[in-house]
Amino acid sequence: MTRLTAPAAAVLVVLIAVPWVADQYQTILLAYGLVMAIAALGFNLLLGYTGLLSFGHSAYFGVGAYAVAMMVKYLGVASMELHLVGAIAASVLVTAVFGIACVRYTRIFFSILTMALSQVLWSLAFKFFWVTGGTDGLRVPTPTLLGMVTDKGDKIAFLAHAYYYYVLAAFVLCVALMWVIVNSPFGRTLQAIRDNETRAQFIGISIWRYRWAAFMLSGVFTGLAGALWVPLNGLTTPDILHWQFSGKIVFMAVLGGFRTFVGPIVGAVVYNYLESYAVGYTVYWQLFLGVILVVLVLSLPTGIVGTAERVWARWWTPARPREEAR
Amino acid sequence: MDIALIHVFNALLYASVLFLIAGGLSLIYGVMRIVNLAHGNLYAFGAYVTAWLVGYLATSVAAGEASGGAPTWVLLALLPAGAFAAAAAGSLLEPTLLRPFYRRAEEYQLLVTFGLLMIIDDVIRFLWGPYPLSASVVFENFGSLTVGDTLYPTYNFLVIGVGALAAVFLWAFIYRTRFGVVLRATSQDMRMSQALGVNVNRVYVQAFTLGCFMAGLGGAIIVPSQSAVLGMGVDALILSFIVVVIGGLGSLEGALLGALIVGVVREAGITWFPEIELAVLYLMAAAVLLVRPAGLFGRAA
Numbered sequence: 328m329t330r331l332t333a334p335a336a337a338v339l340v341v342l343i344a345v346p347w348v349a350d351q352y353q354t355i356l357l358a359y360g361l362v363m364a365i366a367a368l369g370f371n372l373l374l375g376y377t378g379l380l381s382f383g384h385s386a387y388f389g390v391g392a393y394a395v396a397m398m399v400k401y402l403g404v405a406s407m408e409l410h411l412v413g414a415i416a417a418s419v420l421v422t423a424v425f426g427i428a429c430v431r432y433t434r435i436f437f438s439i440l441t442m443a444l445s446q447v448l449w450s451l452a453f454k455f456f457w458v459t460g461g462t463d464g465l466r467v468p469t470p471t472l473l474g475m476v477t478d479k480g481d482k483i484a485f486l487a488h489a490y491y492y493y494v495l496a497a498f499v500l501c502v503a504l505m506w507v508i509v510n511s512p513f514g515r516t517l518q519a520i521r522d523n524e525t526r527a528q529f530i531g532i533s534i535w536r537y538r539w540a541a542f543m544l545s546g547v548f549t550g551l552a553g554a555l556w557v558p559l560n561g562l563t564t565p566d567i568l569h570w571q572f573s574g575k576i577v578f579m580a581v582l583g584g585f586r587t588f589v590g591p592i593v594g595a596v597v598y599n600y601l602e603s604y605a606v607g608y609t610v611y612w613q614l615f616l617g618v619i620l621v622v623l624v625l626s627l628p629t630g631i632v633g634t635a636e637r638v639w640a641r642w643w644t645p646a647r648p649r650e651e652a653r
Numbered sequence: 654m655d656i657a658l659i660h661v662f663n664a665l666l667y668a669s670v671l672f673l674i675a676g677g678l679s680l681i682y683g684v685m686r687i688v689n690l691a692h693g694n695l696y697a698f699g700a701y702v703t704a705w706l707v708g709y710l711a712t713s714v715a716a717g718e719a720s721g722g723a724p725t726w727v728l729l730a731l732l733p734a735g736a737f738a739a740a741a742a743g744s745l746l747e748p749t750l751l752r753p754f755y756r757r758a759e760e761y762q763l764l765v766t767f768g769l770l771m772i773i774d775d776v777i778r779f780l781w782g783p784y785p786l787s788a789s790v791v792f793e794n795f796g797s798l799t800v801g802d803t804l805y806p807t808y809n810f811l812v813i814g815v816g817a818l819a820a821v822f823l824w825a826f827i828y829r830t831r832f833g834v835v836l837r838a839t840s841q842d843m844r845m846s847q848a849l850g851v852n853v854n855r856v857y858v859q860a861f862t863l864g865c866f867m868a869g870l871g872g873a874i875i876v877p878s879q880s881a882v883l884g885m886g887v888d889a890l891i892l893s894f895i896v897v898v899i900g901g902l903g904s905l906e907g908a909l910l911g912a913l914i915v916g917v918v919r920e921a922g923i924t925w926f927p928e929i930e931l932a933v934l935y936l937m938a939a940a941v942l943l944v945r946p947a948g949l950f951g952r953a954a
Contacts, residue, residue: 374760380759380760380763382763428939428943431943431946432942432946434759435688435759435763435902436942436946438688438759438763439688439894439898439942440939440942440943442894443894443895443898443935443938443939443942444935444939446891446931446935447932447935447936447939450929450930450931450932450935451929451932453931454927454928454929454930454931454932455928570891571887574767577763577764577767578764578767581760581764610778610783611775611778611779612775613771613772613774613775614771614772614774614775614776614779616768616771617768617769617770617771617772617774617775618768618772619768620764620765620767620768620771621750621765621768621769621772624754624761624764624765624768625750625753625765628757628761
């Protein structure tokens with residue numbers, strides 16, 4: 328913990344300074360990255376800590392986003408805080424139901440089942456256009472933050488300043504909360520289940536119940552990210568419910584390194600830059616990202632953070648006295 | 654009555670193509686325990702190759718002779734080109750990209766094929782551009798048959814026939830040939846068959862190539878009646894997922910039954926409940942997974 332406090336504080340200072348030094352485009356791009364980091368962080372509670380690969384996290388991201396869009400369209404709610412509460416409630420509901428079905432399985436069957444269920448939501452959003460707007464999606468105007476109208480006509484300035492800090496605060500809260508979760512007895516139990524299911528069962532752990540709780544927590548983090556994503560994008564479309572979006576979230580976690588706590592955060596931010604710039608430069612951005620993914624899993628399976636840790640350890644361990652290294 | 658018959662034909666049409674794609678996916682999973690997310694793209698690849706060849710020949714010969722293009726039998730003989738192209742791609746991909754992953758966790762296998770999906774998607778876009786490619790000449794040249802009082806395209810019967818033939822050939826191939834015995838042995842116990850002298854690496858390449866050939870054939874025979882479009886691979890992948898989940902991953906009988914079920918439900922869905930047609934299919938897959946995770950014909954995992 329102490330080893331990480333100083334770097335974490337430094338990163339936080341940099342993140343706070345961004346709107347003052349970087350231009351609006353860069354700030355908004357980073358806000359997207361932070362939102363995706365929350366989603367990837369939630370996703371990794373399942374992959375990294377519980378050992379379950381979900382290929383259906385687009386469902387919870389989409390539920391969060393559509394919950395906000397529906398609240399705006401049908402209830403006329405403008406307050407971002409109420410949006411977040413609504414999104415959390417909706418994702419608790421959906422993950423609770425999906426979770427009961429999914430956590431009975433592990434490995435490939437878990438992946439396919441999560442994918443099939445997310446596709447159910449996608450096809451509903453796609454086909455019930457009179458409710459969801461179909462492929463046109465639902466437009467969402469700028470919300471009020473903490474009860475104040477902070478958007479004074481200039482939406483870009485709002486997103487690059489007030490809303491950026493709103494996202495940053497949510498991000499810091501989520502990271503802190505996730506840190507507490509994975510280091511709590513609950514988090515340790517999940518890791519025990521991941522490492523050896525049979526032994527965990529032998530010492531009296533109700534595996535099913537723990538996996539279900541992890542599934543819900545994971546989905547709620549991702550749902551929250553979906554809700555925070557809506558004002559940035561201004562529009563929800565069925566794309567975010569499609570299983571290929573789930574693939575992106577998996578990509579982020581693996582890019583950063585899903586065996587570490589910060590891996591998914593780094594992966595999400597880096598992926599966001601990669602995709603934005605690749606899309607800007609070429610229509611063949613998928614090819615570019617696909618090659619990166621294949622090379623990554625072939626040669627650097629521990630991701631950016633895992634690889635950096637290894638390089639760091641190789642450089643620094645010999646310099647230390649032996650006792651300290653232990 | 655005629656309408657009912659048309660519905661049955663349409664359901665069989667879907668089922669034939671789906672059986673080809675999903676059968677390949679299932680075969681690959683059965684033998685090497687890999688779920689190939691790029692499988693749908695190989696189907697798309699087959700469709701594009703065939704559409705490109707047929708379209709090219711039909712127009713270039715037409716320009717030369719002004720006689721309406723190459724004769725239909727030439728174009729028909731060219732249809733399988735897509736299947737062979739997909740098979741060739743498969744025989745290159747398995748040893749280079751998939752082989753390093755058999756010993757590693759399933760996460761990585763899924764991820765590498767997901768990366769492959771993105772790559773092939775863009776390779777297709779690079780080679781043939783963003784516009785649909787059509788091979789409708791073949792479809793039109795076949796004309797239509799009278800079914801009762803209505804007309805039905807003759808070409809569709811050809812597709813159904815190819816699907817049925819493929820099922821028969823595949824069954825004979827796997828249950829009645831020496832290669833089939835080796836294939837089944839490897840799928841049941843890879844180490845034991847290796848100990849008995851089977852060259853597992855070779856069996857894997859052959860199985861993967863055969864699976865890709867089936868996907869490519871599916872694309873090649875459907876492309877005259879639909880066009881080859883970007884994104885067709887991902888759509889097909891999801892549908893064939895439903896098929897193999899219902900039938901049982903790794904089982905060819907399952908793929909056949911699953912394809913028939915999905916074909917019938919799709920046809921019924923498009924006619925009577927278009928809004929929830931896809932949702933019903935996914936829910937069916939989820940329900941089967943919950944009741945019988947290994948599928949209707951699957952072995953326990």
